[in-house]
Amino acid sequence: MLIILDRDGVINQYAGGYICSPDDWHPIPGSIKAIARLCSAGHRIAIATNQSGIARGYYDRDTLDAMHRKLGRLLRIAGGHIDFIAYCPHHPDEHCTCRKPEPGLLQQIQRHFNLKTLAGSVMVGDSRKDLEAAAKKGCQPILVRTGNGLDTEQELQTRPLAESAQVLVYDNLRSFTDAFLSGRDW
Template sequence: MLIILDRDGVINQYDGSYICSPDEWHPIPGSIEAVARLCHAGHRIAIATNQSGIGRGYYDVDTLDAMHDKLEGLVEAAGGCIDLITYCPHHPDDYCRCRKPRIGLLEQIRTHYRLDSLNGAIMVGDSRKDLEAGVSAGCDVALVRTGNGLDTERHLAERPIPRVQVPVFDNLRSFADALLASEGWQKQIESV
């Protein structure tokens, strides 16, 4: 199965401030191991992340690459692999096609894997933008409560995404636990 992860607030700690250097990039406890476990089980991992800090001039592509090198190195040290990282470098006012909730990043992922669709893939995020992008691209979606996830969960209770069940997990580790359990993923969807 293809699993598409948002980055900030899903894999790494995020409090709403821009992460502008590898030294400021810190994984959420258990997230690196969760990615490695998913890889060991045969799942493919891709990342789709909005990085408007580039468009705002807070950091450059080389700095972003260094953050992603750190991420990939930690995942590889845990025995996993990230196949692909896609990112949107644009300022929100640019109205580009790749910034989530638009689906440009997910289309890049679909093209990379030479898939006709993303049906059956899972988009895991901490924000409504992540979930809306996933739904629009044909993915199943899951919300984690880390990063912006608690606020997103509260807002979804007030204004759900039409015709979509969104299973909610405490963090990426609990998502991986449920998915890797023989019936965990389906039970979580049915309980929503």
């Protein structure tokens, strides 16, 4: 199965500011091992991440690549890997089609894996934008309470997704992985 992950707030720590260097990029405890476990179970892993810090001039593509190399090194040590990373470098004012909640990043992932549909795939995120993009492409939306997740969970109680997709909620990527690999909730 294809599992699509948001990056900031799902894999790495995120407190609302921009992560502008590999030194500022710190994994959430348990997230690296969780990805490695998903890989070991035969699942393909992709990342879909908005990175408007590039358009804002906070960092460049080479710095983003360095952050992703750091992620890759940590995953290799743990026995995992990322199959594909799709990112949106645009400013929100550019109104591009790849910035979540638009489905462009997921369409890139779909093309990369040569899939007719993403239905049956899973997308794990911490924001409403992640969940809306997932629902638009037929993925099962998963919310984690890390990053912006607690605020998003509270918002969903009063304003559910328009796509009427059932959102499953877990404390973090590790608890999602535990449930997913055990078959619980699935």
